[in-house]
Amino acid sequence: MASTALNDPLTRSVTTVALLDLDRLTDGLAESTWGVLLRDWDSSLRAANHPETTRYNYLLAVAQLARFLVDSGGVRDPALIGRKHVESFQVWMIETRSPGTALKSTRRCSSSSGGWSRRARSRSRR
Structure with a gap:
């Protein structure tokens, strides 16, 4: 017995939209050291299976x-x-956004990228 696709009005179609657009995130930074580091860090995060x-x-x-x-x-x-x-x-983030957003952003900057940059520097010295 062959199976057929379910095609009724109650079936929802699922579409996925890419959340991460690295070109957009690095817009204006792409040619600088910042842009290079952001792309490299993204590769590192992908390799570590981060969502x-x-x-x-x-x-x-x-x-x-x-x-x-x-x-x-x-x-x-x-x-x-x-x-x-x-x-x-941090001060700028608090003035332009909510304190909670400022705290989360600065924590993400310091904790995650700091460890990554230390590991990258130690690898480059070898």
Whole structure:
């Protein structure tokens, strides 16, 4: 007995929309060190089997930090970021968004990308 596809009005069609558009996230940063690092970090997160939503949230937070630093005339080289830069970013996030969003974004920037960048630097020294 052959099976047939279910084609009735009650069947829902499921469409998937890509959440993570790396070109859009790195728009304006693509040619800089920031853009290269964001793409490399995305590859690292994919290799570690992080879900797309996690990758998007992490990359968005770091892209926001990068844009803030570049737009404010601050650091263009990610290796030169210091505490005062992160604190300025936190203040800006609180002023322009909710405190909860600011806390989540800055935590994502510091905890996840910091560990990744330390591992990347240690690999490049070998």
